[in-house]
Amino acid sequence: MAALTEEQALLQEQAKSWVREEAPVAKFREMRDSGSEHGFDKATWASMAEMGWAGILVPEEYGGVDLGYLTFGVVLEELGRQLTASPLFASGLVGTSALVLSGSDAQKQAWLPRVAEGSAILTLAVDEGPRHAPSATGLVAEEKDGGFVLRGSKTHVLEGGSADAFVVVARTGGEPSSDAGISLFLVEADARGVSRQRLVTADSRGHARVDFDGVEVGSEALIGTRNEGAPVLHAVLDRARAGLGAEMMGVASQSFDMTLDYLKNRVQFGQVIGSFQGLGHRAAGLYTEMELARSCVEAALQALDREADDVPALCSLSKCKAGEFVHHMTNEMIQMHGGIGMTDEFDAGLYLKRARVLEATYGNPAFHRDRYATLKGF
Amino acid sequence: MTDPSAELEAFRAEVRTWIEQNFPKSLAGRAGALMGGETIDDSQREALEWGKRLGAKGWATPTWPAEYGGGGLSQTQARVLNQELDRAGAFNPLVRTTGMGITMVGPTILEYGTEDQKQRHIPRICRGEVFWSLGYSEPNAGSDLASLQTRAEDAGDHWVVNGQKTWTSGADISDWCGVLVRTDPDAPKRDGISFLMIDMNQPGIETRPIRLIGGASPFCETFFNDARAEKNEMLGEMNAGWTVGKRLLQHERQSQTGATSGLGGGPRKSLGDLAKEYVGVDEQGRLADPDLRARVTDQMMEAKAHALTLARIAAEARGNAKVSAAASIMKNAASTIAQKRAELSLEIMGSQGLGWEGEGFEKSELDAVRNWLSGKAMSIYGGSFEIQNNIIAKNILGLPENTQRG
Numbered sequence: 162m163a164a165l166t167e168e169q170a171l172l173q174e175q176a177k178s179w180v181r182e183e184a185p186v187a188k189f190r191e192m193r194d195s196g197s198e199h200g201f202d203k204a205t206w207a208s209m210a211e212m213g214w215a216g217i218l219v220p221e222e223y224g225g226v227d228l229g230y231l232t233f234g235v236v237l238e239e240l241g242r243q244l245t246a247s248p249l250f251a252s253g254l255v256g257t258s259a260l261v262l263s264g265s266d267a268q269k270q271a272w273l274p275r276v277a278e279g280s281a282i283l284t285l286a287v288d289e290g291p292r293h294a295p296s297a298t299g300l301v302a303e304e305k306d307g308g309f310v311l312r313g314s315k316t317h318v319l320e321g322g323s324a325d326a327f328v329v330v331a332r333t334g335g336e337p338s339s340d341a342g343i344s345l346f347l348v349e350a351d352a353r354g355v356s357r358q359r360l361v362t363a364d365s366r367g368h369a370r371v372d373f374d375g376v377e378v379g380s381e382a383l384i385g386t387r388n389e390g391a392p393v394l395h396a397v398l399d400r401a402r403a404g405l406g407a408e409m410m411g412v413a414s415q416s417f418d419m420t421l422d423y424l425k426n427r428v429q430f431g432q433v434i435g436s437f438q439g440l441g442h443r444a445a446g447l448y449t450e451m452e453l454a455r456s457c458v459e460a461a462l463q464a465l466d467r468e469a470d471d472v473p474a475l476c477s478l479s480k481c482k483a484g485e486f487v488h489h490m491t492n493e494m495i496q497m498h499g500g501i502g503m504t505d506e507f508d509a510g511l512y513l514k515r516a517r518v519l520e521a522t523y524g525n526p527a528f529h530r531d532r533y534a535t536l537k538g539f
Numbered sequence: 540m541t542d543p544s545a546e547l548e549a550f551r552a553e554v555r556t557w558i559e560q561n562f563p564k565s566l567a568g569r570a571g572a573l574m575g576g577e578t579i580d581d582s583q584r585e586a587l588e589w590g591k592r593l594g595a596k597g598w599a600t601p602t603w604p605a606e607y608g609g610g611g612l613s614q615t616q617a618r619v620l621n622q623e624l625d626r627a628g629a630f631n632p633l634v635r636t637t638g639m640g641i642t643m644v645g646p647t648i649l650e651y652g653t654e655d656q657k658q659r660h661i662p663r664i665c666r667g668e669v670f671w672s673l674g675y676s677e678p679n680a681g682s683d684l685a686s687l688q689t690r691a692e693d694a695g696d697h698w699v700v701n702g703q704k705t706w707t708s709g710a711d712i713s714d715w716c717g718v719l720v721r722t723d724p725d726a727p728k729r730d731g732i733s734f735l736m737i738d739m740n741q742p743g744i745e746t747r748p749i750r751l752i753g754g755a756s757p758f759c760e761t762f763f764n765d766a767r768a769e770k771n772e773m774l775g776e777m778n779a780g781w782t783v784g785k786r787l788l789q790h791e792r793q794s795q796t797g798a799t800s801g802l803g804g805g806p807r808k809s810l811g812d813l814a815k816e817y818v819g820v821d822e823q824g825r826l827a828d829p830d831l832r833a834r835v836t837d838q839m840m841e842a843k844a845h846a847l848t849l850a851r852i853a854a855e856a857r858g859n860a861k862v863s864a865a866a867s868i869m870k871n872a873a874s875t876i877a878q879k880r881a882e883l884s885l886e887i888m889g890s891q892g893l894g895w896e897g898e899g900f901e902k903s904e905l906d907a908v909r910n911w912l913s914g915k916a917m918s919i920y921g922g923s924f925e926i927q928n929n930i931i932a933k934n935i936l937g938l939p940e941n942t943q944r945g
């Protein structure tokens with residue numbers, strides 16, 4: 162990444178060597194093959210927390226280091242490179258940003274210090290159907306005795322099986338599919354009426370369906386203002402998208418490096434296959450795409466740190482371009498490796514599967530093209 | 540004078556009656572479900588039984604000569620047979636259960652085999668009694684197949700084979716394997732290769748299944764340690780294996796042009812219908828996501844153009860059953876279109892199109908993911924996408940080879 166501060170550069174080095182030594186893709190494979198219940202290795206997660214990564218976005222008064230989104234992105238990219246599995250993104254970025262942006266002091270006090278030290282996992286429960294549609298929330302929160310009762314289901318909740326609490330997107334009013342009337346609630350996973358079912362996905366990570374069957378919460382569970390949760394939700398999602406952009410850059414750059422290495426070493430017809438123009442030109446094209454996508458991702462992360470006006474457009478841009486690139490890159494990785502790319506023993510398939518999950522999470526490229534057009538006023 | 544169209548209609552009636560009497564209706568339209576899975580249940584046993592009947596009639600290999608157990612049908616009659624099978628939702632299980640027997644090995648034996656080889660091998664393929672694999676690729680000889688190192692030495696009354704093959708589909712379950720071996724190490728690469736048919740049930744052959752990214756293990760590393768091949772099992776002349784082997788590959792490409800799905804069994808749900816189901820429509824009935832709508836349309840148009848081209852090639856080549864260079868074009872088109880379709884299916888299903896196993900996903904959703912993964916191989920096997928393009932550039936367009944060797 163370009164234009165890093167000294168601190169960020171140091172963290173990048175730390176992340177790079179830690180991931181390479183402690184959490185390389187072989188470790189992810191081990192986790193997958195062990196049939197891990199939550200889709201990550203506890204010890205790996207503990208050492209990430211120990212290094213303070215879960216508190217990168219948490220303000221100092223709540224036990225974090227408050228280093229911002231570009232810093233978080235630097236770490237996520239390194240994790241993406243080796244497919245390191247953990248709740249860091251869901252908890253330290255998505256869940257945390259909801260509380261940082263809109264939580265009450267009591268909510269922050271109760272959760273952020275634990276999130277920062279990695280002893281609690283916080284995640285966002287937003288989508289209810291197979292396609293990302295944040296404003297289409299149908300989960301209802303009805304007022305009762307000064308509190309609320311939540312009824313409905315959320316699907317593909319990241320780290321939904323291991324989370325200690327959910328930021329739940331609920332409808333307290335307004336028309337279906339409208340932003341008006343959306344509220345956010347902080348609901349503990351062991352609250353009565355919450356149940357979850359693991360979803361075993363192609364990327365072997367921790368996704369779950371979570372049902373809220375008449376879950377009663379007090380008014381203190383409301384995050385921010387009743388019926389006015391939508392702007393916060395969109396801001397949280399944009400932060401999440403920028404983070405996903407960084408992770409996708411990691412997955413894609415590693416795929417690029419592995420492929421380039423293969424082009425330089427695999428010999429057929431008495432020459433390295435990279436000398437065939439049919440492959441060399443495509444590698445050059447992928448490299449170009451990679452550089453363009455990287456600029457978008459960095460710009461989105463920097464805009465978040467600057468609290469710039471064009472955050473939504475840049476986050477959609479970055480989610481779209483990084484998503485398109487990781488899609489193309491993982492397909493080309495398989496193709497250019499020939500038979501070996503199709504084998505489970507080789508890592509290419511792991512990157513391919515993770516890529517498709519990242520592409521779809523919080524809006525695929527088509528979703529973000531549409532949103533970009535809307536933001537640009539056409 | 541007999542009226543050819545009346546004759547054909549009589550044949551159609553005969554076929555229809557035969558299918559009605561022999562094809563279990565419970566299997567209709569279930570080719571994919573029945574011929575894919577790894578375990579065998581009752582309806583799969585029924586499918587195998589149906590395959591036996593089809594094989595005994597010779598109709599699993601409709602255009603092969605009747606004297607060797609084929610159907611002895613003309614191309615036109617075979618088309619009628621296919622139409623009727625499709626109409627009944629029936630399919631040809633033997634395309635799968637003979638491995639590469641029907642699609643590749645059989646046609647090549649019919650073309651190059653001795654009378655003795657035809658009599659010994661062809662009827663067993665027609666009846667679906669043997670599973671054939673193909674040992675071409677080696678760790679260092681993939682696209683550059685002519686670099687293969689596995690060698691066969693003359694031991695008087697038989698050949699002794701030593702070496703390693705890789706990516707051998709179905710080697711672990713095959714009865715016979717068509718193996719390209721080096722018989723003259725001193726000749727120029729392509730001139731020292733022979734095609735041997737090797738009985739896989741012997742101690743000199745070891746197979747190690749390799750798991751694919753889609754989870755299944757259909758291919759293997761295959762090791763030959765002083766394996767034995769009989770003298771009468773060389774297909775074609777000694778040291779002419781390159782020609783025989785290439786011819787077989789043309790049959791492979793032909794089978795991958797999309798001209799024959801290989802399974803039949805009725806139409807799949809169109810991408811458009813799938814998208815309507817998952818994405819929904821607006822007031823005018825248009826897909827709710829216009830971006831997706833445009834890309835689905837694009838894929839459907841390409842698929843239609845491909846189908847029309849196949850039909851045009853068939854019309855132009857009527858009566859001439861030879862496989863041509865067109866197979867290279869059509870193989871690349873077919874794999875591109877199929878892979879695009881698989882990607883779009885996943886995108887349409889959204890997070891439901893990312894499941895691996897277990898609860899929370901429909902079987903059709905899990906199948907879509909596995910098919911998406913296994914379909915990535917279409918542009919790798921049978922001569923990769925790039926190798927087909929090299930062939931098109933060189934053999935069809937007459938462009939010089941330049942640095943694009945091979």
Ligand SMILES: Cc1cc2nc3c(=O)[nH]c(=O)nc-3n(C[C@H](O)[C@H](O)[C@H](O)COP(=O)(O)OP(=O)(O)OC[C@H]3O[C@@H](n4cnc5c(N)ncnc54)[C@H](O)[C@@H]3O)c2cc1C
Nearest residue numbers: 437496497499500675676681682706708916920923925945
């Ligand atoms: C699912 C599956 C089943 C298979 N089944 C069988 C089987 O039953 N029997 C069998 O013998 N083999 C089988 N194969 C092997 C298959 O034929 C080879 O994988 C294929 O020939 C490519 O060889 P390779 O894997 O060594 O890749 P390589 O030849 O190393 O190719 C690597 C990359 O370089 C490209 N490349 C190579 N040469 C050139 C060139 N001159 N110009 C431009 N690009 C080039 C390739 O297209 C590819 O993208 C199977 C493969 C798969 C994936």
